Amino acid sequence: MPDSISPFMPSDSLADPARPGHLLLNQEGTVQSLDARAAALLGLGGGDAGGAIAALLRRAGAVSTGGAWRLQQAITGGLAGTQAEPVQLGGMRVEFTALPPAHLLLSLVPDGATDTLTGLPGRGQLMARLAELLASGSSAALLLLRMNRLDSVGDTLGQAAMETVLRHAAGRLQGALRVGDIAARLPGRGFAVLLQGAGPSAATALAGRLLELMARPFDVGGAVTHLNASIGLAYAPEDGTAAESLLRRVAMAGHAANPGSWRAYEREMEASAEARLVLEAELRRAVPLGQFELHYQPQQTLETGALTGFEALLRWRHPDVGLVPPGEFIPLAEETGLILPIGEWVIHQACRASAAWPGDGLTVAVNVSPRQVEEQKLAEIVSAALRASGLPASRLEIEVTETALLGGTDSVEATLAALRRLGVQISLDDFGTGYSSLTQLSRFPFDRIKIDRSFVSDHPRSKAILRAVAGMGRAMGMRTTAEGVETAEQLRRIRAHGCTEAQGYLLGRPVPEREVPALIREWQARAPQVLACETF
Known part of the structure; x- marks a missing residue:
């Protein structure tokens, strides 16, 4: 480890995958300094990188309240090139060639028996009691509960609001337990529950109850926010006879659980967890190494058959395996927060490319994730991309999903209002696949509704829904786009129904x-084809 960390580094070192990055954290978990390599590995680029990393570490629970910092063997043994050592007056100096995932950052924790925020036992007490049970040969069930989208509460409503949610969540958790059950607060957004003598029946019943409790609205100083939880389960002695290994396996199960659901540990998760760590490390390097690219899918007006624009779709061209399907890396990017730097790159790249397209008025649609919508800087990012590219704001369309609108309503409204003031178009993507669709249409200022491909099929109910949504769009002055059109019959049907x-x-x-330029010229050269309207 070097004795000092320079905030500057020659640019050619950023492209060297073997070159480590360095962070210096003080006793409160604030990044005092970092070098350019660390910023590149994190995908942060310029700006307030220190503040962004500090927020990341706070969300992962890496905040000391005076205790000694420690980096567990799980990190130094599991990720090559990651080292840490304490410094004088408290704090930690960290060197890494790939930043540990957020769930591994949980091992940057202060020593202490009780969590000062919730009053629950801390990790130390939990592990001590778990070790005692395992040594005695007793059976037990261990649950690991992770609050989803909690970091968005901190980003939009502030750190105090996030702490309020955690206290309320701890209260709901304690109220659901039996006498003798042990609940503990883990660093970050997690809780653990130890059930002595319990088997799968009791553990899964409790998991279902906790999921229902955590899905209820949280009132934070008058602001109502909706969250959910994911729960992992593991059993002793079946899944492990050592405390650390059992905790590691229940964490794997928790990460495999979808939001609002639970999963029990399975042996196959060991290989999946290892593959996930490798994929995350490679994903972190993809932005600085320029491995992402955009593909563009045309959109057509049904009135004249003319080309109206394109939707920008993200692709990851991995140097070894080629194009990685979005379904394999987008969820991971969402979970780790990498979607923020990736999403910012997408917005800038789509604006730059579309500004050079031949023809007038063609739009480019960019999908933004729930985390980007909750991020208060989204309007600033869009504004900067428009200025840098020279693209007129009216030619940019921001697509949001219903999921992005469920939490932090006030902040989401503020973000959409800021985008509207810029002059960009806003559309609701995958309409009908989320919740409270009619509420969202009346509350937010959308220019377009994009109807999910599942309603384009020839099922009688799909036809009725398609007709109803198109009618609502006309009544509310919104354009309606049907996605996933694959046959001429489907195209005729959606036109007949009013899309x-x-x-x-x-x-x-x-x-x-x-x-794209050649494709545009091809569309411009052929005469628009208007399909005859049929009644279904």
């Missing part, structure tokens, strides 16, 4: 950026 635009493989598959 205004269409997108799908029938009209054009996504193409790389370099092929």
Whole structure:
């Protein structure tokens, strides 16, 4: 480890995957300094990198209240090139070639028996009691509960609001336990429950009850926010006879659980967890190494058949395996927070590319994740991308999903209002697949509704829903785009039901950026084809 950390580093070192990054944390968990390599590995680029890392570490529970810092063997033994050592006056100097995932950052914790925020036993008490039970040969069930989207509460309502939610969550947790059960607060957004003598029946019943409790609204100083939880389960002695290994396995199960659900540990998760760590490390390097690219899928108006614009779709071209399907890396990027730097790159790249397209008025639609919508800097990022590219604001369309609108309503409204003031278009993506769709349409200022592909099928109910949504769009002055159109019959049907635009493989598959200008000229050269209207 070097004795000092320079905030500057030659630019050629950023491209060297073997070059480590360095962070210096003080006793409160604030980043005192970092070098450019650390910022590159984190995908932060310029700006207040120190503040961004400090927020990341706070969300992972890496905040000391005076105790000694320690980096557990789980990190130094599990990720090559990661080292840490304490410094004088408290704090930690960290060197890494790949930042440990957020759930491994949980091992940066202060010593202490009781969590001062919730009053629950801390990790130390939990592990001591678990070790006693395992040594005695007793059976037990261990549950690990992780609050989802809690970091968005801190980002939008502040650190105090996040702490209030954690205290309320701890109260709900304690109220659901039996006499003799042990609840503990883990660093970050997690809780653990130890059930002595319990088997799968009792553990899964409690897991279901806790999921229901955590899905109830949280009132934070008059602001109502909706969260949910994911729960992992593991059993002793079946899944482990050592405290650390059992905790590690229940954590694997928790990470495998979808939001609002629970999963029990399975042996296959060991290989999945290892593969996930490798994928995350590679994903962190993808932005600074330029491995992402955008493909563009055409959108057509149903009135004249003319091309109206494109949707930008993210692709990851891995140097070894080629194109990685979005379904494999987007959820991981969401969970780790990498979606924020990736999403910022997408916005800038889509604006830059579309500004050079031939023709007038073609729009580019960019999907933004729930975390980006909750991030209060989204409007600033969009504004900067428009200025840098010269793209008129009216040609940029920001697509949000219903999921992004469920939590932190006030902050989401503020973000959408700021985007509206910039002059960009706003659309509701995958309409009908989330919750409270009618509420969202009346509350937020959308220019377009994008109807999910599942309603384009020839099922009688799908036809009725398609007709109803198109009618609502007309009544509310919103354009309606049907996604996933693959046959001429589907195209005729959606036009007959009143949709205004269409997108799908029938009209054009996504193409790389370099092929877009030729595709535009091809559309401009052919006469628009208006399909005859049929009644279904």
